[in-house]
Amino acid sequence: MNLFIGILSNLLGDNRDNTIAYLKLKKEIFEKIELFYLSSLQKRNYKWFPCTFYYSVHVNELRKFISNINSDDWKESTKPILTKIMKVMKDEKQESGTDKIQKIYEKQEKIYKRQKLEAAKIQKTLEIVMKKLEIQFSDKDED
Incomplete structure (x- = not known):
């Protein structure tokens, strides 16, 4: 065999x-x-x-298969019914690479702004603490 x-x-x-x-x-x-x-x-x-x-199939391969079925080049005797497949394809939104990159970039910008605000708050608290320490040391030196 x-x-x-x-x-x-x-x-x-x-x-x-x-x-x-x-x-x-x-x-x-x-x-x-x-x-x-x-x-x-x-x-x-x-x-x-x-x-x-x-069985599982990649979405792009499924789209090619569906377009092949919908075209006039279908060589089988009967065309399969695509109602369930089309419903699944409509439910799942295909994102392009640029959309994914744009979303990642926006997330990183939000994280950067949040960290910048936190750093500013920490800087202010450090300045307040330093002023209090300077006042305490100056009071001790005068005594």
């Missing part, structure tokens, strides 16, 4: 579209081989063959 997979991969080459086609074909072949060796009782086990698969 490994020899078959190796020959199949050499035939398809390194192109991205060919890679996707290779992976689909590989999946179908594995599926047929595995189902051939299973008994009928094992084939009906829903824990082994679930109807729904869950």
